[in-house]
Amino acid sequence: MNELELIKSLxxxxxxxxxxxxGPGDDCAVLDCGIPGRWLLLKTDAVVEGVHFTRETPAAQVGRKALARCLSDIAAMGGTAAHAVITLALPQDFTPAYVQELYQGLNALAREHGVAIVGGETTTNAERYLVSVALTGWVDRQLCLLRSGARPGQAIFVTGELGGSLAGRHLDFEPRLAEGRWLAAHFKPTAMIDLSDGLASDLRHLLAFGGLGADLLETAIPVSRAAKVRARQSTLAKPPLVAALTDGEDFELLFTVATTRAVPLVDAWKAAFPKVRLSCIGRITPQPGLRVRTRTGVKEFGGHGYIHFS
Amino acid sequence: MNELELIKSLxxxxxxxxxxxxGPGDDCAVLDCGIPGRWLLLKTDAVVEGVHFTRETPAAQVGRKALARCLSDIAAMGGTAAHAVITLALPQDFTPAYVQELYQGLNALAREHGVAIVGGETTTNAERYLVSVALTGWVDRQLCLLRSGARPGQAIFVTGELGGSLAGRHLDFEPRLAEGRWLAAHFKPTAMIDLSDGLASDLRHLLAFGGLGADLLETAIPVSRAAKVRARQSTLAKPPLVAALTDGEDFELLFTVATTRAVPLVDAWKAAFPKVRLSCIGRITPQPGLRVRTRTGVKEFGGHGYIHFS
Known part of the structure; x- marks a missing residue:
């Protein structure tokens, strides 16, 4: 039983x-609490030393990242974050200064987004730091964006630049909350998700709902400078395009809109978010699978990463 | 800087x-979401292998305990639990069967209390299992019970029996949700808390708000059978009364009521919850400190456990 099968069974x-x-399976849970016009959002996520950060990572960035990951999920629903509770597991050799710094980073980001930190639990985890965040939020019932609405022919967009996040951006990315709400209000995407596992994996989550596929255009995929630099520095690094397709922790928004909205969206976006890149990277197809159109032809992008990509 | 000072500064x-x-500092956070008559409750808590359970603990009991601890906090507000999200950190040698069993225990308790499990995150924690739960709930605005309302002269009550929880009850205790709501609706306690750190510690949380103290009656404190057995089996074990005062993880409700309500409460409780013991263990005093009246006189119960208790 692999991880996906286990999660499916759970x-x-x-x-x-x-x-x-x-319920489970979208970026956040969406809950009807009897409030006219609004739904409650709920999300949990965790960062663990040795997996999402190291002992050398500045503690403020660890705290910031722990909250930012959850904020990114609220963004992907078109929502506004409200309250967080924190579970902090501390190794035997923790220092109070580390914990205070961690909270400083977390608090600063919470303040930026109007989030109240309303509770926490501190416990022991002998070998390593672990921070688990649970976050509530609100979303207008008419503007709640799910992963499930993509249809054949629709245009696929992505914010920002992709790949190479490990070089630093995974610690200081900006959760796209304003962008998510603006998109929901003005261009109601048919489906939206935040990029945590990598473009190819997360796009497949959108496609899975309708048994759909996607055609992507190589030259349209916004490859980050970090991914290009890394490829130049090491022959063992992924080629930049592959990094953009498969590296995790981009925390950008991936969404689909009707083709008639694509051009107006690009124009309006430039005015609303002049500093954030927006790219139309391809379109949804009725044929399952992920295909990338390159200068030398169309290549099928395989199921579990880049092994079929040459 | 000790743990309490650190938490205070955070x-x-x-x-x-x-x-x-x-906000932070009560059993749950209480949030006004603009719903007439109701407040939202939010709580997080975690259990860690080696601290709250061992590798030998049946996984179903681990999952059950992780949720039950949070449910107990909702109970202490007089609330009803609604939605949970779960962070599960798995060691490198985890087995899918363990995870499925853990969720079976968690799900069964959730179903008993009408709680929906609406999301989760699975991550890696190389050495040990860790389960963090975040739980929402609702409470009637008029019936929300806080830690802060105890006044001199009021009677102190506790549900169930105390001490020796480590012998097994910490894995199968019943969160007192029905009892908490019933108390709030019929006898509106002036303060309530759930017992997680031990009677003496948790009672001090209630007393701290008003700079108050308490007189307890030794013969009224409901010492569990497990605490008595343990004391008989080992000369190194705490005396039963000390166990009842200082052992953690009882997860019973501790609350205060006006003295005029004490007798009617005892009568009504017997009819409502015939299987759950209720004990009036003492009263709130204007003098700070915790005193226990024994057959041989009144003894001061010291600040950090039982070191001043002979």
């Missing part, structure tokens, strides 16, 4: 109740 | 917002 058994509009 | 710096009715 999700199938989870108890639900009448208030659940969207 | 709590002082946490950002809040207009929706926060009660």
């Amino acid at each position: 999700v199938a058994g989870l108890p639900q109740n009448d208030s659940v509009v969207v | 709590v002082a710096g946490l950002p809040q917002n207009d929706s926060v009715v009660v």
Whole structure:
């Protein structure tokens, strides 16, 4: 049983109740609390030393990242974040200064987004730091964006630049909350997700709902400078395009819109977010699979990464 | 800087917002979401292998305990639990069967209390299992019970029996949700808390708000059978009364009521919860400190456990 099969078996058994509009499987849970016009969003995520950061990472960036990852999920629903609670697991050799710094980074980002930190639990985890964040948010019922609405022919967009996040951006990325709400309000994307596992993986989450596929255009994919630099520095590094397709932790927004909205969107975006790149990278197809159109032809992008990509 | 000082310094710096009715420092956060008559409750808690359970603990009991601890905090507000999200950190040698069993225990308890499990995150924690739960709930605005309302002269009550939880009850205790709501609706306690750190420590949390103290009656404190057995089995074990005062993880409700309500409460409780013991263990005093009246006189119960208790 692999990880995906395990998660699938777990999700199938989870108890639900009448208030659940969207349960596990989207960026956030969507909950009907009887508030006219609004739904409650709920999300949890964690960062672990040795996986998402190292002992050398400045503690303020660790705290910031722990919250930013959850904020990115609220952004992907078109929502506004509201309250967070924090579980902090500390190794035996923790220092109070580290914990205070961690909270400084977390608090600063919370303040930027109007999030109240309303509770926490501190516990022991002998070998390493672990920070788990649970975050609530609100979304207008008419403007809630799910992963499930992409249809054949629709245009695929992505914010920012992709790949090479490990060089630093995974610690200081900006969760796209304003962008997510603006998109929901003005261009109601048919589907949206935040990029945590890498463009190819996360795009497949959108496609899976309709048994759909996608044609991407190589030259349209916004490859980050970090991915290009890394490829130049080491022959062992992924080629830049592959990095943009498969590196995790970009935390950009990936979404689909009707083709008729694509050009107006590009124009309006430039005026609204002049500093954030927006790229139309391809379109949804009725044929399953992920294809990349390059100068030398169309290449199928395989199921589990870049092994079929030459 | 000790743990309490660290937490105090962290709590002082946490950002809040207009929706926060009660922030960090009570059993749950209390949030005003603009719903007439109701407040949202939010809580997080975690269990860690080696601290709250061992590798030998049946996985179903680990999952159950992780959720039950949070449910107990909702109970202490007089609330009803609604939605949970789970962070599960897995060691390198985890087995899918363990994870499935863990969720079976968690799901079964969630179903008992009508809680929907609406999301989760699975991550790696090389050496040990860790389960963090975040739980939402609802409470009637008129019936929300805080830690802060105890006044001199009021009677102190506790549900169930105390001490020796490590012998097994910490894995299968029943969160007192029905009892908490019933108390709030019929006898509106002036303060309530759930017992996680031990009677003496948690009672001090109630007393701290008003600079108050308490007189307890030795013969009224409901010592569990497990605490008595343990004391008989080992000369190194705490005396039973000390165990009842200082052992953690009882997860019973501790609360105060006006003295005029004490007798009617005891009568009504017997009819409502015939299987759950309720004990009036003493009263709140204007003099700070914790005193226990024994057969041989009144003894001061010291600040940091039982070192001043002979």
